[in-house]
Amino acid sequence: MNMVAERLAPGSHRSKDYRPEVGRMYHVALVLGQGVSAWVAHDMDSGRVAAMHWAPDADAVRSTDLPSHPRSVTYVTLPEWSTLVPDGALEPGSALDHLTLVHGRSPVGSVREESVGTLGAQCLYVSDLTHERLILERYPMARSLPLQAVLVNGALSRARLGAVLLMHRGADRLDVAIAGGQGLLLSSSYPARTPEDVLYFCLMATERAGLRPDGIVLLSGGTHLAKVDRDLLNTYFADHAAAVPAMAVGALPGGMEAERWSAAFDQITCVS
Structure with missing residues (x-):
């Protein structure tokens, strides 16, 4: 059963100094697919999140708050x-x-x-061509990224102090990357529709990487991540946190959790 079946209510976050009309100031990262969409704008000088927007279907691409002339644009389309x-x-x-x-x-x-x-x-x-066309109509110079590469880079960037499992929960798929001090330990995808599926494959991936649930940091995120997923994971993983820490953007309207859009936040790790 899909645990995020209700239509997503649109919402936005903007920092006080966000100026979308200023050219070459921001990197825009988008994620689209399976009924939801979002974008995150990073200030390329400070590295801070300057703005973000989420919406149902592909509506986030039509947001009037998107930077007019960003320095760079990347995107992930789902399913992949x-x-x-x-x-x-x-x-x-x-x-x-x-x-x-x-x-x-x-x-x-x-x-x-x-x-x-x-x-x-x-x-x-191979990514979704319909969503890709929408993005390229708005930003012809946008570069596509595979979710798997985004997760690998995200896990490696977080693994300096110990083993990390970075997961992305989609509508019917779980993508994971596990990294430690010695580099990438595992990168894989699994069919996952229920919270029990998510837990099972996180445990299996941890075991295949030669680790135990009490010896790894689990960082959860994903477009279709729900509270029931997090609650079940908490029963087995003692060190479990959001893939996007609350301090990155602060409290979001409507109770939105930033980690739902981790696939957009982490694209910055693929940008030089």
Whole structure:
């Protein structure tokens, strides 16, 4: 059962000094898909979150608060077909075969590659073309990112003090990346519709990474993350926190949790 079935109420957050009309001041990160959408604008000078907006369907792309001429734009569209392949294992013309092997059937659309330099690997992915067109109409220079690469970079950036499991809970899929002091330990996706699915696969991923629930920090986020998911995870993971800390943006209107949009917040880790 999808635990976030109600239509999302739109909402926004703006810092006092946010000026969307100023050119080349912000990086815009968007996430769209499966009934929801959001964007986050980072001030590229200070690194702070200057504004964000969330809405049902793809309505966030139509927000009048979006920066007029941002310095850069990235986006993630869901659902996504993706897999990581070591650089040496990727033969020319084999990308579709890799995705078919992982997902059990051939995806529809063009296969793209995103280099994950920290791993010496390529992230192969196919994203939603309808949502992509909406974004490119607004920002023709926008660059697509695979969610898997966003999670890998996000986990690696948080793993300086110990092992971290960074998870993204979508409508019917759980994506995880586990990293520690020695680098990336695991990156995978699992079918997950219920809170029990989310818990099961988080526990399984932790075990496959050679870790225990009491020896890892779990950071949860995702477009369809719900309280019932967090409550169940709390019973097994002693160190469980939001993927986006409250201090990043403060209290949001309507009780919105910033970690719902972690796939937008963490895109900044992929921007040089």
